[in-house]
Amino acid sequence: MRRVVVIGSGIIGAAIAYELSSIPNLQVILVDRQVPASGATGAALGVLMGVISQKTKGRRWQLRCTSLAYYETLLPQLESLTGEKIPSNRHGLLKLLFAGDDRQKWENLAKIRQSQGYELQLWDRQTLQKYCPQVCCDRAIGAVYSPQDQQIEPTSLTRALVAAAQIRGVECKFGTGVQDCFSTRLNDSQNRQCRQIQTTKGILEFDDLIIAAGLGSTSLTTHLKQPVDIRPVLGQALHLKLANPLGNLDFQPVITGNDIHLVPLGQGEYWLGATVEFPDADGEVIADKILFAKMKAEAIAFCPEIEDGEVLRSWWGKRPRPEGQPAPIITRLSGYDNVLLATGHYRNGILLAPATALAIREEFI
Template sequence: MSHVAIIGCGIVGAAIAYELSSVPGLQVTVLDRQPPAQGSTGAALGVLMGVISQKVKGRTWQLRQASMQRYETLIPELEILTGHHIPFNRQGILMLAFENDDLDSWQNLVKIRQSQGWQLEIWNTAQVQSHCPQLNPEKIIGAIYSPDDRQVEPTALTHALIAAAQQKGVMFKFGVGVEGVESMPVNGSNRRYAAQIHTHRETLTVDWLVIAAGLGSAQLVNFLLSPPDQASAITLTPVLGQALQLRLAGTIGNPDFQPVITGDDVHIVPIGGGDYWVGATVEFPHRGEVVAEPGLLEQVKQDAIAFCPALAQATVVRTWLGKRPRPERQPAPVIGKLSGYDNVLLATGHYRNGVLLAPATAQEIQRIICAT
């Protein structure tokens, strides 16, 4: 048996554990200082903007497409295995266009998506009003509707992934932090091999180490690169996001058509009945610190009310926030082998697309391990 240790159990770490649980000959252990889905996963809205993304080629599109395809099989697969209900909105995403937007520029993307086997539609104002009468038509000049995009409840999905992986023999250890990693040179070369993980409870001998710890990944990576290797080190900037849950007496608009509605980077996410998630802010650190600004969350709420006036009557049920890991000096996400190591894999730095890209990330980690 080859022992794979995964550090971090947000949506990415849990997805990797589940995919690896089906590989014969692997023993998988997941470690996390906190309970699952406590970091950026717990703060995410779960809006899966794949087809409606402007990414059309290369790695960024390939990851999105792989994830969208996997989600269609993953959700029913997990629900059958675990008996858990995973809220999964299959009614698509409606992206609103306003006065300064150029709807004609979307025509090319529609053609590209059709050639790739995906559907996108450009709606005029009459179509928007017909399908979503709750929207304020004053500034809306049309919309792009993506019926193939989805939204999933991130925490419920993470717990289902864990439950399914546990059924297949994966060991999860929460409240356990990594205090050190012991490595050794490979055949006298400059390359190294992570051999043991030290926690306050035990020492684990490993064949593979997967770092999927979100913002905590940078500290682990830089520890492994001792003495420091500036070319291989990673820097993850915390970008804070705030969101809120609003409650109305009942569903607004057409109860049979409740897609995610997004406009000017503000999402309105129906979660059942008269409840809606609204978010999220994008707040960068100032002088090294990132502190939630209440005024920015209020602005997001007012922006949502501007194009969906019924939300003005809603009660705020709760607010929440989280920090997303944004890589510096390299594109997001960071997936692949850590430079200088034969058996350390990175699966981190997903920034705002951790939930979207978790399935494809898990498939890529599985591919690397199985190919070796």
């Protein structure tokens, strides 16, 4: 049996472990110092902005395209294996357009998407009011509606991936921190290998290592003398309860305006987020109350009924953003022939998890 260790049980590590579990003669071990979805995944809103993304070609679009297609079979597969329902919103994604937005840009994108087999609808103000009367904003001149994008509850999805992976034989070591990674140089080669890691519960040996630890990937690659610089970008969100659901009960899409998402959860509950807060000169990033208040005010500006909502909870999380290279990082670690990186997905971890897992799987078949 070929032993593979995956470090990190957020959405990326969980998806990889699940995907690798289908390969014969591969023993997969999933390691995390916490429980699944404790980091950036647990703070995400789970909005899949694929079709409505401005990416139309190249690697970034291909990853989106692959993930969107795979989710259609992945979710029912996980629900069948685990017997658990994964909450999701299949009412699509509605992006508000404001005065000054380039409508021609969206018309061009709609034509491209049609040629790719997807649909984007451009709505005028009257159509927006007809289908989403909760949007009450003089600045909104219309919207772009993407029926094939969706939202998936990130924590439930991650736990389902882990549970399904365990059913298919993956060994999970949660509450196990990685303290060091050991490397050796190959004979007559500049390349190195990592065959052991020191954990809080002893030495763990393997044939291949996959680092999917988000912000923790920097320290792990530093141990291997090939540091990958991944920095935190903080995002704040809140959970609201309204006396009555917004708009049309039969049509509850995710609404996004000025990069702020309003996510319907059912029963009059909504998620609202998120801020984008970069670290200071010392690398520190602390939740900013002013930005949080501004985010809520922006949402109220396009959907006034939000103001009367009861705040059930607020939270924040740090997203892993690569410095000096595009997100995400899906490649072999420089100088190593048995260490793979699947990290730094920034704001698209939930969206790109299936495609990332498939890309890693290709390295083992």
